[in-house]
Amino acid sequence: MGRYFAIRIGRAALTIVLVVTFAFVVLRLSGDPALMILGPEAPPEVLAAFRKAWGLDDPIWFQYLDYFGAIAKGELGRSMRDGRPAIELVLERIPATLALTLPAFAFKIALGIPAGIYAALHRGSAIDRVVMMTAVAGFTVPSFVLALLLVLVFAVQLGWLPSGGQDSWRHAILPIATLSLGGAAVLARFTRSAMLEVLGQPYIRTASAKGVPWRKVVTSHALPNAAIPTVTILGFMVGTLIAGAVVVESVFSWPGVGRLLVVAVANRDLAVVQCILLLVAMTMVTSNLIVDFLYGFLDPRLRAKEGHA
């Protein structure tokens, strides 16, 4: 058991290293930060001084090692734009993002899972078809289209809600709705197919043949089994709590981590981008670890394998 998780945690660390490396390489290859920040008209000696100040004239492998050394010491660099520590910039944006993603996460679960279960239990019914059509729509319509559609209807036409900004709780409604609807659709589809798969299993028939009332067959025999694949999707969703709102924050001018990322990428503000990526990688990896723990909890067959590993 211990070894199993040691391997998992080792793999998680490796994933983070790879993500950070990838980000480092891509950002360094895609343009000169000095030019992006100071502009093409800046005199060459100013550019050279900027590069020297930020260590951009060192050999790339040196910059890379330097960067990792700093991360190991907990220093994530400073923003090239205003010189503040990158981590500070990112951390002060997190509450705004969580104010959208956490309620959205709760709504996704509260809407998606019951809808999926209901659709599976009433397969082929009118409600099943409605749920599935909505789910396919939610699945395929990109979030920026949905966001614009909601703005058009509720802000422009009806004038009920503001179209952007962060001044009151009313400003959060449309972004949260955009995030929730898409996620709930994904969750409904997965829950439905997981339930259908489980309901077709022989052990469900065994339970019915034993005289277990149908309601109890569903709650104590089907749901615990259907939870296993559903937890996987939930894990992905937890992983997107920090940076899953990039598009939505941009559309609704919501000052969260996602907006910060877009601005930082546009400006080649390396330290900030890398800091956000590191944070995202860590949330993803952590949520995957949690999912692994949950699997062990939900599925005794996996527990057994871990015991032998």
Add this chain to the structure above:
Amino acid sequence: MPQLISIAGLSVAFSGVPVLRGVDLALQKGEALGLVGESGSGKSVTWLAALGLLPRHAQVSGSVRLDGREILGAPAPELDQVRGGRVAMIFQDPASALNPVLTIRKQLCEALALHRDLQGNAVKAEARRLLDLVGIPDAGRRLEAYPHEFSGGQIQRIMIAMALAGNPDLLIADEPTTALDATIQAQILELLSTVRRELGMAMVLISHDLGVVAENCDRVAVMYAGRIVEEAPSNQLFADPVHPYAQGLIGALPPLDGPRRRLTAIPGTVPDPAHMPSGCAFAPRCTLAAEPCGLSAPSLAPIADGRAVACIRAEASRRALLGIAAE
């Protein structure tokens, strides 16, 4: 002997395709009935339909009476009392028949809580006793184990224990040994006949293995394409099958004693349920088929005490078997 369960005119169709086409079958208290036939002949569907265990889109009609009380289409709470309490069922594939995420104790005690008036520790004690009864060693500790920690044979024993939990009057064993090794098979059948004898329980043994049925059942019903084509006491059916299909089945068995002989096979294949021939479903494969066979499906008619056959050529068939030139 009083009749325990009687099925009359039971028909099942899946999206308009008939798979069971009027089954009549009765079982007395304590009796062991074998149900044989090829896959798809409707052996399992008969009992799944009788207990209301088919998916909702199955169209079921006919009558199933348990102690004279109609249970087909009975309200759910009544059916839940019948299932496991009066009629228990065990299935073919032990690997997937138990819920993988629940302990054996949970699954066994669930059945006990549903059908027996037991409280607290008595439930667990009874669960342990049942596991002992079906021959699971170290029952107390094994109760906390999960299905994947048992072998196929052990799971089938646990399934039997679970079936016995409600003290049923009838046990439907749906190919209980098909997925098991030959030696384990014999042990499970032995266990089934022991508990049956001790508890005075009736049993339906569904199998395509004629040998298994011959050894374990008093009476045998042969099914073909959704109908019962012959019904007889086991010894008589094997010594003197009348329906050409039953003859074919038995002719395909190697004899244990006597001179070696060439095994016969039934030519052709089972008809597609969506395109059933008019008349007798076996006629296209039957060597004795005559013109009237294609006109209407023969009904199951008694030919002797405890024997019935659904074949208008029964007499000719019998004579052919005895080596008398037909007509």
